[in-house]
Amino acid sequence: MQRTTRLNRAPRWATFALTTLVAWSGVSTAAVKDSSASGFTVENVEVVPVDAATAWKALVHDVDRWWPKDHTWWGKESKLSIDARAGACFCEIAGARQAQHMTVTFVDPGTTLRMVGGLGPLQGMGLHGALEFRLAPADNGGTRITLYYRVGGYSPDDLGKFAPVVDQVQAVQLRGLADYLRKAHK
Template sequence: MKHLVITAAILAATASPAFADVKAASDTGFNIIHIATVQATPDEIWKRLLAPKDYWNKSHSWSGSTAGFYIDAQANGCFCELFQETDANGKVKTVGSVEHMRVIFAQPGKVLRMQGALGPLQSEAVIGTLTVAMEPAKQDGATRVSFSYVVGGYMRYKVAEIAPAVDKVLGEQFKNMLLPFTPPADEPPKVDGFNLDIETLDMGPATEAADPTETQADPAIQNDPVADPPATEPN
């Protein structure tokens, strides 16, 4: 089986189109970020994101093919890979599967957040959380996109080795996903002071929460003569 491994080829992989970095690292985890601004709408990028079979490098699959890759973009949905074979009659059948990540937050055209330990991290006692966020940029028709992958827990790999490797591999998939879209002419966005995540995105009109200290009487109770009986007069 082929999977994400630490090799010289991985370490030499092409970086993402705008910004790529191991943003933070410790003995127990790391955070990598990839950011780009491209000439496309959030909906166009969302549609592309949900078709990993079209951009994920098969060298970083378990089956050696991305034909069985898919993302079910709803809570508890799967970013999965099907092991497929073609029988003597030319019929494709599924003979196994693997979960790369599981969806924990999905809002089309804005945020897709998934949890899963990618590649060799799957065998370790770690949690990996990938947030893919997007929002319209200042340029007409452009969108700012980011991958942020946070990994933490116990692993038998040295963070100083595995973090750059994961950064390069994930950056390659980020770049491949955005290949159909034309980058704008201006300079790429700077990461300083920029956090493209659900905390900073406009998630739509907010609903005013009810004040738990306020209670509203039920009209039916208000009109019920036995609901609130008159006080008994003293004898």
């Protein structure tokens, strides 16, 4: 027997209105899609009022302008770059200090950017992940950007415990891109 909740009983027009409001208000959605002792998947979504080509350009060419500096190894000293070619690098350079955050593995301009590696402390833990930025037309115009990150590997710790924290960090990073695009659109 299915349990009826208040949301399930809401009229269709109310559900549509709420969905539309969320899409246009810039509210993001975040979710730990799954987790276990050996890994997890997180997904964050933002809808921005620009076309996919504009979003792609900002994603790839302006990463140093929108990625939060407090989520880099060397803060304001750092220069971030994404070379959108298979085998290339999402890198951070601060003089002689350098980090290859991820390796680009798939590029479909305006649609998908896939990179592999471990971001932040996950890298030092020897964990590996596949991160995708997926761009698609939003229902009411603009572009829906989905940041999807699946992480796994050996750890003496339960990796599922890291999922909520990584999800929150990914939300901040995606919000950086979305806010950058919203400001540029004004």
